[in-house]
Amino acid sequence: MFPFTxxxxxxxxxxxxxxxxxxxxxxxxxxLACILLLVNTSVVHQHYFHPKTLxxxxxxxxxxxxxxxxGASHQLLPVLIEGKLDxxxxxxxxxxxxxxxxxxxxxxxxxxNTGSVLQTGAILINAAVISYLxxxxxxxxxxxxxxVYAWFMATASLWLFATTFFGLLLVFNFTRxxxxxxxxxxxxxxxxxxxxxxxxxxxxxxxxRLIPMFLISKYTNTRTLWSLYALINAALIGxxxxxxxGSFTGFYYSPxxxxxxxxxxxxxxxxxxxxxxxxxxxxxxxxxxxxxxxxLFLPLLSLLAVIYFISSSIKTNLVLLYGxxxxxxxxxxxxxxxxxxxxxxxxWNKEYTTNALIGKTPAPKELFSQTLFQIxxxxxxxxxxxxxxxxxLLNDTLLKTGAVCxxxxxVCYVSNVAKVIFHQPKK
Amino acid sequence: xxVITNNNLKCTIALAGxxxxxxxxxxxxxxxxxxxxxxxxxxxxxxIYVSMTLTSQFCPMGESITNGVKxxxxxxxxxxxxxVQLIFNPAWNADRISIEGQExxxx
Numbered sequence: 240m241f242p243f244t245x246x247x248x249x250x251x252x253x254x255x256x257x258x259x260x261x262x263x264x265x266x267x268x269x270x271l272a273c274i275l276l277l278v279n280t281s282v283v284h285q286h287y288f289h290p291k292t293l294x295x296x297x298x299x300x301x302x303x304x305x306x307x308x309x310g311a312s313h314q315l316l317p318v319l320i321e322g323k324l325d326x327x328x329x330x331x332x333x334x335x336x337x338x339x340x341x342x343x344x345x346x347x348x349x350x351x352n353t354g355s356v357l358q359t360g361a362i363l364i365n366a367a368v369i370s371y372l373x374x375x376x377x378x379x380x381x382x383x384x385x386x387v388y389a390w391f392m393a394t395a396s397l398w399l400f401a402t403t404f405f406g407l408l409l410v411f412n413f414t415r416x417x418x419x420x421x422x423x424x425x426x427x428x429x430x431x432x433x434x435x436x437x438x439x440x441x442x443x444x445x446x447x448r449l450i451p452m453f454l455i456s457k458y459t460n461t462r463t464l465w466s467l468y469a470l471i472n473a474a475l476i477g478x479x480x481x482x483x484x485g486s487f488t489g490f491y492y493s494p495x496x497x498x499x500x501x502x503x504x505x506x507x508x509x510x511x512x513x514x515x516x517x518x519x520x521x522x523x524x525x526x527x528x529x530x531x532x533x534x535l536f537l538p539l540l541s542l543l544a545v546i547y548f549i550s551s552s553i554k555t556n557l558v559l560l561y562g563x564x565x566x567x568x569x570x571x572x573x574x575x576x577x578x579x580x581x582x583x584x585x586x587w588n589k590e591y592t593t594n595a596l597i598g599k600t601p602a603p604k605e606l607f608s609q610t611l612f613q614i615x616x617x618x619x620x621x622x623x624x625x626x627x628x629x630x631x632l633l634n635d636t637l638l639k640t641g642a643v644c645x646x647x648x649x650v651c652y653v654s655n656v657a658k659v660i661f662h663q664p665k666k
Numbered sequence: 667x668x669v670i671t672n673n674n675l676k677c678t679i680a681l682a683g684x685x686x687x688x689x690x691x692x693x694x695x696x697x698x699x700x701x702x703x704x705x706x707x708x709x710x711x712x713x714i715y716v717s718m719t720l721t722s723q724f725c726p727m728g729e730s731i732t733n734g735v736k737x738x739x740x741x742x743x744x745x746x747x748x749x750v751q752l753i754f755n756p757a758w759n760a761d762r763i764s765i766e767g768q769e770x771x772x773x
Contacts (some may be wrong), residue, residue, distance in 0.1 A: 251730075252724060252726045252728070314726065317724040318722055318724045318725070318726070321722075321723055321724060322724075376684075452721075452722070453691075455692065455760055455763075455771065456760075457759070457760050457761075517760055517763065517768060517771050517772075518692070518771045519771060519772050519773065520771075520773065583728065584690070584691065584726055585726070586729075588691060588726060588729070588730060590725065591730060592729045592730040592733060593733060602690055602693065603690050603691065
């Protein structure tokens with residue numbers, strides 16, 4: 240008989256049928272965003288409130304970053320909160336609403352149809368986010384595990400809803416003047432709710448659990464994680480209050496400093512986990528993920544420059560640099576790394592769970608091409624750097640060359656993702 | 667980590683098979699990873715009870731690992747049926763990795 244009587248049993252993980260559509264949609268969005276970037280490099284010379292820039296930014300933020308995070312978090316939420324995903328139906332709704340809503344929103348921005356096309360997109364995206372938010376909150380509630388990771392997930396999801404709901408108001412404000420000022424006045428609040436509230440909180444919450452787990456590191460520091468949580472939220476709320484009260488621009492340094500302290504703490508947390516790791520060999524995917532932590536400091540540097548030159552004409556260029564460093568730098572690097580740390584396992588589980596020991600079973604990392612991954616990483620780094628210099632120097636050749644390299648890296652990424660998804664076990 | 671058992675000889679045979687069951691992410695076998703807590707043999711009922719853990723209760727690889735353990739024990743003792751029980755209290759931690767396992771991960 241079994242000697243143990245409590246806390247037993249294998250918990251059901253989220254079905255691959257929920258997760259894979261998000262990955263496919265995200266990969267195609269990234270490819271499309273790189274194509275649009277290549278054919279519209281001239282937008283770098285113009286104001287950031289340009290239809291094409293808005294379309295590319297939203298495609299990167301929603302189609303690429305948010306879709307892949309939604310997909311991965313449906314898989315990872317049970318690991319983080321030690322409880323199962325509450326509703327698979329809500330997860331499907333979340334995908335369907337977003338997959339229809341995002342193309343509407345992008346088309347609306349690209350052709351600057353501020354009426355029904357943009358509004359339909361915004362409404363559907365909000366429906367997707369509400370489905371996700373309800374699922375996250377109810378899963379946490381059902382699991383009864385209110386740990387720091389659960390707080391990161393729940394708060395990030397709330398900020399995502401705040402971002403998309405505010406976005407909806409801004410969209411309707413184009414035609415109905417629902418808000419006291421012009422929509423452009425609120426762009427920075429809308430953007431930072433999404434960047435710091437959604438992306439930064441969620442990535443830090445998930446990475447602080449996954450990085451030590453993948454490195455098999457004993458390092459953990461819940462106090463640091465709570466400090467990070469408080470600092471990021473305080474920085475964001477502080478910025479929103481300063482911006483909406485029309486405060487003296489010099490005050491913007493205070494939320495910046497809070498965010499800077501948070502990132503230094505997070506960088507230190509990752510470094511400590513890395514230092515005491517048991518698994519000495521770090522694979523390419525983890526290296527790219529760790530690189531993304533370092534890449535967080537680039538947008539912070541550009542943000543500092545934006546605040547310093549807030550009244551100058553070069554601010555527009557710096558804002559573009561800031562946005563580019565976030566979406567094509569930090570977010571893309573972490574997605575590149577984490578896609579090939581999670582997707583092969585999801586597909587491997589689908590194909591080999593029942594016959595793990597029968598015949599020759601490949602390792603999950605053998606489901607994608609390591610060579611293609613390395614080529615993708617090199618092209619990406621080259622493209623990213625060239626495009627940054629292109630923005631700084633306003634040089635078209637650098638911008639075009641950078642965009643070509645980024646597009647080539649997107650092709651490698653999508654090909655490798657397809658290789659994993661369409662993997663067939665050898666007979 | 668030592669595995670508790672009521673039959674040392676048969677446990678050694680079972681463990682020899684379990685050295686071929688690997689955690690797909692880490693690449694280390696379940697014995698050196700310290701996932702196996704106890705293997706008991708019920709000679710009358712011809713039943714093997716394996717008590718083991720996973721690195722996380724919601725480990726996405728959990729089902730394939732437990733399937734591997736079941737198949738391995740069934741292959742070693744074909745006239746026995748195998749039951750696997752997952753235990754999360756005490757939970758797995760890195761201290762459970764054997765010296766051989768640590769050497770493998772150090773490479």
